[in-house]
Amino acid sequence: MGTPLTAIPDHIQEEIFLRLPTAADLARASGACVSLRRLATGRSFLRRFRCLHAPPLLGFLQRDHFFPVLPPHPSAPAARALALAADFSFSFLPSHCRWIVQDVRDGRVLLGRRFEKDDPSPVFRELAVCDPLHRRHVLLPPVPDDLAHWVEHQVYNPFKPFLLPLAEEETEETAFRLIWMAHRTTKLAAFVFSSSTGKWQATKGGPTGLVLDRGDSAIMSRIHPHFLMRHYAYGCFYWDWLVTGSRKLLMLDTRRMEFSFADLPPREWSKRVAIVEAGEGRPGIFGFHGEIASDLSYAIAQKTGESPSQWQMLKTISLDPGYIYSIDAATGRYLLLVRTAASSVDNLVENSLVEYFSMDAKMLQLQRVCAKQCSLMYNGTHIYTDFPPLLLSSRAI
Numbered sequence: 001m002g003t004p005l006t007a008i009p010d011h012i013q014e015e016i017f018l019r020l021p022t023a024a025d026l027a028r029a030s031g032a033c034v035s036l037r038r039l040a041t042g043r044s045f046l047r048r049f050r051c052l053h054a055p056p057l058l059g060f061l062q063r064d065h066f067f068p069v070l071p072p073h074p075s076a077p078a079a080r081a082l083a084l085a086a087d088f089s090f091s092f093l094p095s096h097c098r099w100i101v102q103d104v105r106d107g108r109v110l111l112g113r114r115f116e117k118d119d120p121s122p123v124f125r126e127l128a129v130c131d132p133l134h135r136r137h138v139l140l141p142p143v144p145d146d147l148a149h150w151v152e153h154q155v156y157n158p159f160k161p162f163l164l165p166l167a168e169e170e171t172e173e174t175a176f177r178l179i180w181m182a183h184r185t186t187k188l189a190a191f192v193f194s195s196s197t198g199k200w201q202a203t204k205g206g207p208t209g210l211v212l213d214r215g216d217s218a219i220m221s222r223i224h225p226h227f228l229m230r231h232y233a234y235g236c237f238y239w240d241w242l243v244t245g246s247r248k249l250l251m252l253d254t255r256r257m258e259f260s261f262a263d264l265p266p267r268e269w270s271k272r273v274a275i276v277e278a279g280e281g282r283p284g285i286f287g288f289h290g291e292i293a294s295d296l297s298y299a300i301a302q303k304t305g306e307s308p309s310q311w312q313m314l315k316t317i318s319l320d321p322g323y324i325y326s327i328d329a330a331t332g333r334y335l336l337l338v339r340t341a342a343s344s345v346d347n348l349v350e351n352s353l354v355e356y357f358s359m360d361a362k363m364l365q366l367q368r369v370c371a372k373q374c375s376l377m378y379n380g381t382h383i384y385t386d387f388p389p390l391l392l393s394s395r396a397i
Contacts, residue, residue, distance in 0.1 A: 013036070013039055014039065014048075017039065017045070018048060022056070023078075023388055024077070024388060054332060054333050057069060057383060058078055058079040059370075060336060060356070060382060061088065061109070061381070062382070064090075064101055066086070066088035067356075068370075069369045070368075070369070073358070073368065078387075082133065085133060086132040087135050093130060098114050099113055103178075105162075109131075109382075110127065111127065112125045112127055112160075113126040113128075124142065124143045124148055127178075129176055129178070134397070136397040140193060150182070150189065159181040159182060161180040162230060164176070164178060164254055165235075173395070173396070174397055175196050177192060179193075179252075181252075203257040229274075231330050232275075232332065233276060233277045233278075234277055234281055236251055236254065238250065238252075247264055248261045248262065249263070249275070249308075263308070264311075265313065270287075272326065276333055276361040277332050277333045282301045283300070283308055284301070284361050285299050287327075288325065288326075288327075295316050295317065296316070298316070299312060299313045317366075320339075323340065323342060324341075325339045329383050330383070331385065332385065333360055333362060334358055334385065335359040336357070337358075337366070338354055339354075339355050340352050352374060353374075354372060354374040355370075356368075356369040356370050357369060
């Protein structure tokens, strides 16, 4: 007669559970008995599991609405459970209809209050960080005067605030940090808020964190906020940036809190590009070519742990002809593509069908997320990734 699974020491059971391929597999295994569920929901085990497994893509937020992935996407059951359990209308916030989604990460949503006509300054708005699954929120204090005055003459701030991923050394799961960038004349700065201290502070080097060329600064003053698409990979944030006539990547290393510029792969990139986590600590880049492109190119950095300067073209992915494709969002290892029929591009006001597809940077396979009738192509799409509700999604606020 075989040895019962419960007779295996806990630390061996943990190692077995850590090797389950997906969070859904862990959820099913934990339902076998009380002792296995207690092990699978333990705080130390969950931290290890989350470090080894990327959270699945469950949907995206757009214009303050949540769109869960639909069948046959493998995350559809977890996405449906999330849509039923969470409150993405943010009704638990005061004056909830006056908030706009700024960023989404680790099950948290960063909201900014809508600007009013009588706002004294359009640069820094009121912010809130919330956990829609557990219906909790924190209102952030305003940026202090000594930092806000640094950009007091700015007409608007083209950078949206964004959340930082959880650091491995952070033991408190409800702790969070966020960054708000701003620029003035030829200088670019980043201000950091930490829930542990409850305070804003300038990054290392203060408001002179990055000195821009005057030509770059003139371009910066004309950039619309939605055009600065932000990406994250391996501790660094990236923005596709036009620098003195050539495109580069503006890079913020959150481990050293330092700005730098990185080169794009040497070819003509059209539309947006997206940075993802390609594996082994190397960032990857997706992009299109040509006016009406049907091929998606993918390259990865040749080295790890530094600003990418040399890239290796890995693959060209052929997409269905007869459609216009664009990159709508990217985060971690996931890319979100949107497509519409080429014949309807000039008639979007007539509720054209818009389809969304996800791509895993490791598998490089398109998976249909959802489709909806849309009269306009909206910016400001935020991918929502998290573990299945109730088992692996701990309270984030």
